[in-house]
Amino acid sequence: MRFVKRVFLLACLSLGAVACGGGAVNAPMADPGASGGSPATPPPMAATDYFKTLPSHFPKPLVPADNPLTSAKVELGRRLFYDKKLSGNGTQSCSSCHLQAKAFSDGLKNSIGSTGAVHPRNSQSLTNIAYNASFNWGNPTLTEMEMQNLQPIINTDPVELGVNDGNRATVLAHFKSNADYARRFAEAFPNQADPVTQANIVKALASFNRTLLSYRAPFDRFEAGDGSALSEAAKRGLELFESDRLECTACHGGFNFSDSTRVSGAEQPVFHNTGLYNITNSDGSMNNYPPRNQGVFEITRSVGDKGRMRAPSLRNIALTAPYNHDGSVASLSELLDNYAHGGRLVSNPTQFGDGRSNVIKDGEIHGFSLTAAEKADLIAFLESLTDMAFTTDPALADPFAP
Numbered sequence: 001m002r003f004v005k006r007v008f009l010l011a012c013l014s015l016g017a018v019a020c021g022g023g024a025v026n027a028p029m030a031d032p033g034a035s036g037g038s039p040a041t042p043p044p045m046a047a048t049d050y051f052k053t054l055p056s057h058f059p060k061p062l063v064p065a066d067n068p069l070t071s072a073k074v075e076l077g078r079r080l081f082y083d084k085k086l087s088g089n090g091t092q093s094c095s096s097c098h099l100q101a102k103a104f105s106d107g108l109k110n111s112i113g114s115t116g117a118v119h120p121r122n123s124q125s126l127t128n129i130a131y132n133a134s135f136n137w138g139n140p141t142l143t144e145m146e147m148q149n150l151q152p153i154i155n156t157d158p159v160e161l162g163v164n165d166g167n168r169a170t171v172l173a174h175f176k177s178n179a180d181y182a183r184r185f186a187e188a189f190p191n192q193a194d195p196v197t198q199a200n201i202v203k204a205l206a207s208f209n210r211t212l213l214s215y216r217a218p219f220d221r222f223e224a225g226d227g228s229a230l231s232e233a234a235k236r237g238l239e240l241f242e243s244d245r246l247e248c249t250a251c252h253g254g255f256n257f258s259d260s261t262r263v264s265g266a267e268q269p270v271f272h273n274t275g276l277y278n279i280t281n282s283d284g285s286m287n288n289y290p291p292r293n294q295g296v297f298e299i300t301r302s303v304g305d306k307g308r309m310r311a312p313s314l315r316n317i318a319l320t321a322p323y324n325h326d327g328s329v330a331s332l333s334e335l336l337d338n339y340a341h342g343g344r345l346v347s348n349p350t351q352f353g354d355g356r357s358n359v360i361k362d363g364e365i366h367g368f369s370l371t372a373a374e375k376a377d378l379i380a381f382l383e384s385l386t387d388m389a390f391t392t393d394p395a396l397a398d399p400f401a402p
């Protein structure tokens with residue numbers, strides 16, 4: 001049996017039947033008060049409705065008990081996600097840096113915030129983030145969607161949406177005075193005297209983000225038994241991806257192609273140094289990544305955490321160039337050269353160093369030989385993870401688009 005499946009089955013066995021059966025692992029789903037909307041409103045959808053089309057090789061995402069998934073919240077969250085009024089100066093929305101056509105990444109090397117601040121990081125795809133054990137490239141403290149979703153709204157370093165104490169009241173006043181929003185907030189958060197709050201905005205955004213589920217790629221049709229869904233090249237690429245020589249599945253295994261995936265709630269986030277940098281600083285410290293991009297080290301200040309990042313899901317990876325945490329790798333071809341080398345050789349003087357000899361690097365990044373034909377096969381496999389139904393799904397699209 002192939003590794004992609006094996007990882008998931010092992011997870012199922014160790015968690016008992018409920019974890020693989022579906023709804024039982026989810027928190028209570030229906031929001032008891034959510035049916036109190038106007039009579040014209042359709043009955044609220046619960047988590048089971050959003051997750052019922054997932055194929056059998058996908059577990060159901062967890063939903064926290066204090067923020068059950070309802071259609072009122074998801075639809076409100078979708079509007080907020082696409083609305084520039086959610087920024088301090090009215091110029092940016094979440095979707096400015098997370099575009100559906102690019103699997104909710106932005107195509108830039110580094111994202112640029114609403115006040116022009118350059119983000120040290122590359123915008124992440126929001127594909128299947130409902131399964132993330134942690135959020136952002138290398139932050140073990142952001143373990144809930146709600147915790148993450150607040151960050152881009154209020155961040156000051158760098159400024160993203162730039163909501164602060166000086167403009168928050170104005171931002172909220174817009175949503176209060178807009179009749180459509182006022183009704184939607186009241187339906188999403190019934191029995192609250194003043195439902196238009198920053199905390200409720202975050203809950204609605206998180207609800208929408210949990211529905212960004214990608215499971216309709218050619219690879220999924222192949223998993224479901226349609227042998228013709230993958231080209232011969234992609235099938236050879238899959239073999240290589242799972243081979244002992246390449247060991248990609250050591251970190252990108254399972255249905256979501258990431259070892260930092262949460263299915264039962266018990267999983268801890270996992271991080272790796274892949275040898276992208278090996279900079280010796282003027283103070284003599286070694287094995288560094290560039291400033292502000294040192295991964296888990298930024299949080300813990302523990303030397304062994306330098307350069308450690310989460311292995312991202314590889315779903316829709318062909319749509320999310322440039323690659324890696326700082327967008328410093330332009331193409332999948334270049335990325336595979338780095339893995340084949342066993343780390344990246346950086347020759348520019350300010351970041352000079354051979355990542356292959358970074359001592360913090362993970363043992364599974366050991367380098368390998370790869371012919372041009374094999375590289376093409378591997379890329380064909382990665383391209384088979386592109387889910388066009390996801391990038392064109394009207395339920396995930398901009399509700400304000402003409």
Ligand code: HEC
Nearest residue numbers: 094097111112113119121122123124135136137149152160
């Ligand atoms: C200025 C561009 C920008 C804006 C605006 C922005 N993001 Fe992001 N987003 C990023 C970048 C860059 C990262 C990676 C951050 C890091 O690792 O420090 C990210 C990461 C994320 C993640 C983590 C994904 C993962 O796989 O862990 C989520 C979730 C997310 N953003 C949601 C949102 C939401 C919701 C909004 C609106 C409230 C938003 N973003 C606004 C650029 C942006």
Ligand code: HEC
Nearest residue numbers: 246247248250251272309310311312323324325339362364
């Ligand atoms: C030791 C764990 C590990 C192994 C083995 C590994 N990866 Fe990764 N992968 C990661 C981590 C961690 C990142 C993010 C690193 C960063 O940006 O600093 C990453 C990033 C990537 C990215 C870029 C993702 C993005 O959104 O920019 C791709 C594509 C990728 N890996 C594919 C592969 C392939 C193909 C293989 C096998 C040749 C492989 N990986 C082997 C851990 C691993």
